[in-house]
Amino acid sequence: RTERHNAKLKVFQAFCAKFEEAAKQFTTGLEREFAQNFANSFLDSWNQALSDAKSAPVPTYSTVAASPPAANNSLTRQHQHHQQQTPPHRQGQPTACAPPRVDLRVFILLDAEAPARTHKDYAIRAHISRKLGVDPHKIPRVFQVRSGWAVLTADITTRDLLVQRQAEWANDLGAAAIETSKE
Numbered sequence: 001r002t003e004r005h006n007a008k009l010k011v012f013q014a015f016c017a018k019f020e021e022a023a024k025q026f027t028t029g030l031e032r033e034f035a036q037n038f039a040n041s042f043l044d045s046w047n048q049a050l051s052d053a054k055s056a057p058v059p060t061y062s063t064v065a066a067s068p069p070a071a072n073n074s075l076t077r078q079h080q081h082h083q084q085q086t087p088p089h090r091q092g093q094p095t096a097c098a099p100p101r102v103d104l105r106v107f108i109l110l111d112a113e114a115p116a117r118t119h120k121d122y123a124i125r126a127h128i129s130r131k132l133g134v135d136p137h138k139i140p141r142v143f144q145v146r147s148g149w150a151v152l153t154a155d156i157t158t159r160d161l162l163v164q165r166q167a168e169w170a171n172d173l174g175a176a177a178i179e180t181s182k183e
Helices: 002-023 029-051 061-066 069-084 121-132 156-164
Strands: 105-110 141-145 148-152 175-180
Touching: 002 029, 002 121, 029 121, 105 156, 121 141, 121 148, 121 156, 156 175
Parallel strands: none
Antiparallel strands: 105 148, 105 175, 141 148
């Protein structure tokens, strides 16, 4: 089983290197958008292959929240429909409060000239998950922000692991600092 996983990982790393090289030629417009979508779907299929998943993962709240608004329209309509069916609240009864929302992002702060600013989101995601040996599904999304990159993790444990073990992956990206939200 380990040998099979290592073989898959070796092939995955080779493809990622070539993807990175090929993606550099598409820098603007529809070509860049298509290249990113293609790379993300490729990574999703490899995530399933590496984790030997039998079915597609169930989207988490963070992946739905991080996806473009157009993708959320049907989910929003379903949620609104569900909300309309809830029974009315009666006075004098305690209301069920939702637990406070936890920010699962980890911010990679980069200097203006840092080479990691030109990397693709899938390359950052693959690098972190490879260095820490974390299932890529635990890092569902990475996106550029003004200060560098924001890494959206699937849970608090993964977020804390990225921060605790930053010495293993952050220096490779030239990170000036690694932070979580200061709420």
